[in-house]
Amino acid sequence: MITGTTKLLGVIGYPVEHSLSPLMHNAALTKMNLDFVYLPLPIAPENLATAIAGLACIGLQGFNVTIPHKQTIIPMLSEISDLARDVGAVNTVVRRKDGWWGTNTDVAGFISPLQTTHQGDWSDARAIILGYGGAARAVVVGCIQLGIKQIHVVGRNLSKLTDFLHSWQNLPITVNLQVHSWDDLSRILPQGDLLVNTTPVGMYPHIDASPLSAAEMMLLRENTIVYDLIYTPNPTKFLSLAQARGMVAIDGLSMLIQQGVAALKIWLERDDIPVEVMGEVLRQHLFA
Numbered sequence: 001m002i003t004g005t006t007k008l009l010g011v012i013g014y015p016v017e018h019s020l021s022p023l024m025h026n027a028a029l030t031k032m033n034l035d036f037v038y039l040p041l042p043i044a045p046e047n048l049a050t051a052i053a054g055l056a057c058i059g060l061q062g063f064n065v066t067i068p069h070k071q072t073i074i075p076m077l078s079e080i081s082d083l084a085r086d087v088g089a090v091n092t093v094v095r096r097k098d099g100w101w102g103t104n105t106d107v108a109g110f111i112s113p114l115q116t117t118h119q120g121d122w123s124d125a126r127a128i129i130l131g132y133g134g135a136a137r138a139v140v141v142g143c144i145q146l147g148i149k150q151i152h153v154v155g156r157n158l159s160k161l162t163d164f165l166h167s168w169q170n171l172p173i174t175v176n177l178q179v180h181s182w183d184d185l186s187r188i189l190p191q192g193d194l195l196v197n198t199t200p201v202g203m204y205p206h207i208d209a210s211p212l213s214a215a216e217m218m219l220l221r222e223n224t225i226v227y228d229l230i231y232t233p234n235p236t237k238f239l240s241l242a243q244a245r246g247m248v249a250i251d252g253l254s255m256l257i258q259q260g261v262a263a264l265k266i267w268l269e270r271d272d273i274p275v276e277v278m279g280e281v282l283r284q285h286l287f288a
């Protein structure tokens with residue numbers, strides 16, 4: 001129940017109607033019996049600075065940030081985490097005494113299912129990442145956090161691949177990253193311990209598409225972990241091909257839920273987030 005004491009959280013984006021975050025976060029807040037509500041906040045790009053000042057005035061506790069504000073919000077915040085700096089995008093903001101503090105929970109969201117799947121050491125592992133967009137940046141930072149030895153990024157546009165490679169060079173982090181055109185795949189695939197799709201290929205309604213063909217999937221070793229950031233359909237064609245070969249397959253819903261869990265931990269300063277409830281409400285909404 002919303003009362004005079006209810007505290008506010010939300011998500012800013014434009015548009016924001018399709019965001020799954022209000023559903024997922026309100027389910028968790030209700031389960032935890034907290035006097036909080038999480039709101040969709042549509043903010044047009046030209047209103048962003050005014051809106052950020054306004055959100056501080058109304059005492060919002062924190063908020064998520066989605067397209068198109070993930071980069072443009074950065075100069076409007078008092079401080080950002082090293083993670084957000086390395087990814088180059090903020091998706092979670094919390095109110096601190098000295099102003100808004102921004103971070104990026106996509107990295108924790110990406111890593112969490114991998115740590116559950118493989119609790120060992122990653123220092124000998126090689127990752128292959130398909131695509132070089134915004135999500136790929138969080139995946140690269142996640143691979144660095146896991147201690148993965150070598151990262152191969154594969155894309156279809158050579159000049160964008162070169163820009164992606166150069167974008168890591170001025171950061172105070174060490175990254176062993178190589179970029180490759182799609183034509184190199186047959187040579188690289190047999191080396192992968194982890195294969196991640198960060199392209200939208202295979203996303204609903206194009207459910208019969210896959211970034212790799214069945215023949216290309218056959219080039220992977222059987223113990224390769226295959227991860228698709230897409231969460232509808234579930235599984236994607238890409239993950240179905242991996243499952244057909246008996247490989248471990250991780251879907252994008254796990255990442256979506258875990259980035260939300262990480263945001264709630266920051267806002268509420270608690271670790272006991274009801275992750276099952278968040279997953280249940282999303283599965284019901286997306287697939288029932």
Ligand code: NAP
Nearest residue numbers: 131132133134135136156157198199200229230252255256
């Ligand atoms: P983005 O910035 O637009 O990047 C998309 C990347 O995919 C670009 O490198 C693009 O290359 C490449 N690409 C697009 N179509 C392609 C094709 N037909 N063949 C080969 N490469 C292609 O998007 P994003 O924000 O990174 O998101 C990517 C995907 O991740 C989306 O499906 C999104 O829903 C998902 N995602 C999931 C989560 C989660 O929590 N599960 C979080 C973030 C994102 P070009 O520039 O050459 O087109």
